[in-house]
Amino acid sequence: MAAPLLLAGLAAALLVMIVVAVGSGQVAIPPLEVLGSFLHGIGIDLGPLPSHPQGDNALWAVRFPRVAMAVIVGACLAVAGALLQGVFGNPLAEPAIIGVSSGAAVGACGVIVSGVSALGSVTVPVAGFAGGLVTTLLVYALARSGGRTEVVTLVLTGIAVNAFGFGVIAFLTFVADPQAREQIIFWQLGSLNGATGTAVVAALPLAVAGLALAAVVTGKLDLLALGDGPARHLGVHVERLRIVVVVAVALLVGAGVAFAGIIGFVGLVVPHVIRMIAGPAHRLLVAASALGGALVLVSADLLARTAVENADLPLGMLTSLVGGPFFFWLLRRTRSRQGGWA
Secondary structure, three states: OHHHHHHHHHHHHHHHHHHHHHOOOOOOOHHHHHHHHHHOOOOOOOOOOOOOOOHHHHHHHHHHHHHHHHHHHHHHHHHHHHHHHHHHOOOOOHHHHHHHHHHHHHHHHHHHHHOOOOOHHHHHHHHHHHHHHHHHHHHHHHEEOEEEEHHHHHHHHHHHHHHHHHHHHHHHHHHOOOHHHHHHHHHHHOOOOOHHHHHHHHHHHHHHHHHHHHHHHHHHHHOOOOOOHHHHHHHHHHHHHHHHHHHHHHHHHHHHHHHHHHOOOHHHHHHHHHHHOOOOOOHHHHHHHHHHHHHHHHHHHHHHHHOOOOOOOOOOHHHHHHHHHHHHHHHHHHHHHHOOOO
């Protein structure tokens, strides 16, 4: 499929889904009124305002921030997955593989259990982001030997650190009081229920920084696909490239997990589907994955809010219910093509 056509189609689908998601809920708001409220909110007197007395307040206090956060988190997770699949040379790689999710969870759970609130409402997200960033850098440092980092060593180190991190989470859950335990469990299931304008403003710079780094390395990832040796001969500093990718992934996933909890499989499913449609060129893959990830998470969050009346289903649960079977199909498909993993 031609790159402009794919990107235009994804962008159009995302815009339509955003309008539908913002207008859906207990207070239903027609699409024209959604657009009118948004335009009036940014100073353009065009279009009708919501006819419901609480419509404008529901849009700006709850739905616009929540959908905006879904766009940011979905784009971040999908691009992080595309970067890791490129740097590992494996379409089954995903962000959790280098410990970002478990590290963020440890940081957030530690703050929840200890009751620290030095930064007010953003204390837990900040602790989650810091935990994810520190854990990612730790995994990279432990996997580095002789000035180089082997992909297999990095993956195995990430698996070990993930196991340790989830052990720490289990311990914190065990020692927590009932209220903190419920908060830990809810945070681990993933949700955008607490999204606010402040959270969006805090997450956006991290996401922009991570996406900017991703855009910078796309061409070099194409060269890395030829192998470490050929990439070096073509002028790619392979080790520096891996460091940049690890930092970008830490920023992207840390920003997403910190404000939404653990949301699985978006970073695995979206880039792989985009690669099947558009091919392996990373410039298109990264851009399309950002749009596709945002589209998937906005859609999933809409389902989480509206599937059960007067209930807000955990977003991470929904993505795992869909992503788990897809991952199993992906494993079977890869094995049937390659004749095994060896």
